[in-house]
Amino acid sequence: MSILAVGTVAFDSIETPFGSAERVLGGSGSYISLASRYFTDDVRLVGVVGNDFPDEYRQTLLDGGVDLEGLETNEEGKTFFWHGRYHYDMNERDTLETQLNVLEGFEPEIPDSYDDSEIICLGNLDPKVQRDVLRQVDDPEFVIADTMNFWIENTPDSLRKTLQLVDCLVINDSEARELADEPNLVTAADIIRDMGPETLIIKKGEHGALLFTDSQVFSAPAYPLEDIQDPTGAGDAFAGGLAGHLVRAKSFDQESLRRAVVYGSVMASFVVEAFGPNRLLNLDPIDISERAQSFRDLAAIPTLVPVGKQPA
Amino acid sequence: MSILAVGTVAFDSIETPFGSAERVLGGSGSYISLASRYFTDDVRLVGVVGNDFPDEYRQTLLDGGVDLEGLETNEEGKTFFWHGRYHYDMNERDTLETQLNVLEGFEPEIPDSYDDSEIICLGNLDPKVQRDVLRQVDDPEFVIADTMNFWIENTPDSLRKTLQLVDCLVINDSEARELADEPNLVTAADIIRDMGPETLIIKKGEHGALLFTDSQVFSAPAYPLEDIQDPTGAGDAFAGGLAGHLVRAKSFDQESLRRAVVYGSVMASFVVEAFGPNRLLNLDPIDISERAQSFRDLAAIPTLVPVGKQPA
Numbered sequence: 001m002s003i004l005a006v007g008t009v010a011f012d013s014i015e016t017p018f019g020s021a022e023r024v025l026g027g028s029g030s031y032i033s034l035a036s037r038y039f040t041d042d043v044r045l046v047g048v049v050g051n052d053f054p055d056e057y058r059q060t061l062l063d064g065g066v067d068l069e070g071l072e073t074n075e076e077g078k079t080f081f082w083h084g085r086y087h088y089d090m091n092e093r094d095t096l097e098t099q100l101n102v103l104e105g106f107e108p109e110i111p112d113s114y115d116d117s118e119i120i121c122l123g124n125l126d127p128k129v130q131r132d133v134l135r136q137v138d139d140p141e142f143v144i145a146d147t148m149n150f151w152i153e154n155t156p157d158s159l160r161k162t163l164q165l166v167d168c169l170v171i172n173d174s175e176a177r178e179l180a181d182e183p184n185l186v187t188a189a190d191i192i193r194d195m196g197p198e199t200l201i202i203k204k205g206e207h208g209a210l211l212f213t214d215s216q217v218f219s220a221p222a223y224p225l226e227d228i229q230d231p232t233g234a235g236d237a238f239a240g241g242l243a244g245h246l247v248r249a250k251s252f253d254q255e256s257l258r259r260a261v262v263y264g265s266v267m268a269s270f271v272v273e274a275f276g277p278n279r280l281l282n283l284d285p286i287d288i289s290e291r292a293q294s295f296r297d298l299a300a301i302p303t304l305v306p307v308g309k310q311p312a
Numbered sequence: 313m314s315i316l317a318v319g320t321v322a323f324d325s326i327e328t329p330f331g332s333a334e335r336v337l338g339g340s341g342s343y344i345s346l347a348s349r350y351f352t353d354d355v356r357l358v359g360v361v362g363n364d365f366p367d368e369y370r371q372t373l374l375d376g377g378v379d380l381e382g383l384e385t386n387e388e389g390k391t392f393f394w395h396g397r398y399h400y401d402m403n404e405r406d407t408l409e410t411q412l413n414v415l416e417g418f419e420p421e422i423p424d425s426y427d428d429s430e431i432i433c434l435g436n437l438d439p440k441v442q443r444d445v446l447r448q449v450d451d452p453e454f455v456i457a458d459t460m461n462f463w464i465e466n467t468p469d470s471l472r473k474t475l476q477l478v479d480c481l482v483i484n485d486s487e488a489r490e491l492a493d494e495p496n497l498v499t500a501a502d503i504i505r506d507m508g509p510e511t512l513i514i515k516k517g518e519h520g521a522l523l524f525t526d527s528q529v530f531s532a533p534a535y536p537l538e539d540i541q542d543p544t545g546a547g548d549a550f551a552g553g554l555a556g557h558l559v560r561a562k563s564f565d566q567e568s569l570r571r572a573v574v575y576g577s578v579m580a581s582f583v584v585e586a587f588g589p590n591r592l593l594n595l596d597p598i599d600i601s602e603r604a605q606s607f608r609d610l611a612a613i614p615t616l617v618p619v620g621k622q623p624a
Contacts, residue, residue: 038619039619088495089495183400183401184537184538184540185518185536186536186537186538187538204519206497207516207519207520208519208520208531208533210536216609217536217610218610218611218612219520219533219534219536219610219611220613221520221531221533221611222531224497224498224522224529224531225496225498226496226498226499228496248619255614258612258613258614259613259614259616262613262616263619285618285619285620286618288619289616289618289619289620292616292619293616295613296613296615296616297528298529298530298531299530299531299533299611299612299613300530300570300611300613301532301570301571301574301607301608301611301612302567302570302571303608304571304574304601304604304605304608306597306598306601307350307351307560307575307597307600307601307604308597308601
């Protein structure tokens with residue numbers, strides 16, 4: 001099975017209390033594809049870069065086994081650029097500069113060879129662009145989408161239309177509260193699932209993630225990391241690990257979704273250990289498997305004996 | 313085995329966005345004992361009340377099977393009083409009034425019949441008072457203690473002395489960061505455990521709890537509640553459920569501690585469903601067992617197949 005990753009491909013300049021990096025490879029499309037490629041050989045990337053995008057970064061993606069037929073180069077402009085600074089509390093960040101550049105007016109064209117993509121992973125983009133992608137692919141098996149407060153606030157009607165086409169929405173807790181206009185996350189999840197996505201994943205950063213389906217709630221822990229270098233891309237790497245496990249499992253049942261949330265959390269936990277996408281460039285699959293197992297150990301509740309009876 | 317609960321016994325006046333309650337039975341000692349008594353017949357309460365403490369509240373505790381020989385009545389003064397208001401985001405609250413009353417200068421005297429108490433659960437009190445209690449009991453098997461930012465800031469040396477006598481410290485995340493002077497919770501846990509407590513539990517409210525021991529970290533989820541009426545006493549009910557399971561298990565190994573954190577979380581999840589301690593007054597043990605099982609279901613990660621191999 002194949003993954004079609006759609007998102008930004010960007011230059012990121014990042015400052016954290018522990019260091020900085022200038023114009024590193026960034027963007028949701030890059031992180032999604034570099035994370036999911038550990039799970040399948042067939043990752044396809046749709047996005048746009050400008051005339052300043054270096055061969056070196058293109059090669060980084062190719063070395064990762066990412067198919068770049070769908071990566072358009074717009075020779076008329078520059079690559080999307082983001083400059084941000086994280087606070088000492090890394091849950092907080094300031095965007096210092098955003099240059100949309102070639103992203104402005106981007107109309108993705110999906111290569112014919114991508115028509116049969118089975119899992120579509122839509123990074124945070126204009127909801128209209130997300131719909132344009134879905135219109136161009138044949139009946140995918142599973143559509144995952146991200147969004148952000150900008151679209152929730154500025155294009156709510158367009159976002160609603162996209163949500164009706166999405167199987168699994170992946171957003172963070174503040175976005176969920178804003179989208180549902182409801183502070184309680186459990187109630188918010190019901191409201192959002194009524195908008196279309198049967199499956200909702202709410203990311204809570206250092207507090208893990210919640211998976212809401214029709215029948216169950218699953219609470220995934222966060223990996224207890226002592227050394228967080230740079231949170232950039234963690235959410236997109238989560239989506240990549242999620243899509244990656246699902247394409248490997250060829251199943252979207254409760255157990256597969258729970259495992260997929262764990263692998264998403266695993267990939268996010270790796271990304272934050274180094275600046276930019278560095279940690280995703282040469283992970284050993286054994287490390288991924290071991291960390292996934294340590295999530296399982298971290299959350300394991302031993303069998304319980306009913307209250308009123310003496311435990312053995 | 314027996315539990316000795318030490319803490320405040322109070323009048324609480326509570327306002328939340330969903331209602332209010334005036335001068336209800338409150339205090340850490342009340343919540344700890346009313347939660348732990350579901351797990352053992354032998355719960356002993358040490359605290360102090362004033363001349364205004366009604367028989368009705370005394371009877372509430374007695375009906376719960378709580379031994380009140382250690383509850384001193386100071387006829388010279390009034391019972392400790394707290395008045396607080398929760399915000400719409402119930403993680404935030406303002407203390408509108410605190411009257412220490414008989415709590416000021418309280419020197420607990422432990423009845424002889426309590427000397428053999430096996431688990432000591434010290435609610436949030438002056439660390440010197442916590443030490444005075446420990447000096448009066450014979451070699452308890454396990455000492456659990458709570459504290460708060462007031463003692464961390466105002467009596468740091470006294471708190472350090474108490475921590476050296478404590479087996480398990482139970483605090484919330486902001487207290488842990490303040491006590492360790494370190495924002496990263498994993499690093500903070502190492503620092504705090506070096507101060508004395510072999511076991512550290514960090515409560516994260518709606519995000520669950522973390523258990524740190526020498527060898528492992530355990531992440532317990534929070535129960536996804538749609539209807540939270542009043543968070544008052546949740547932390548103390550957590551300590552009560554924790555102590556309750558440990559006294560029932562007669563064991564302090566990793567598995568017992570993990571289960572105890574789950575039962576603590578269960579009792580906290582019940583308390584917040586009603587104002588004051590109401591929900592703790594007539595719980596069915598079957599409800600406790602069922603909710604504990606639902607914590608297990610909520611956090612269950614299915615078996616994992618290493619990355620690079622095809623899942624069955």
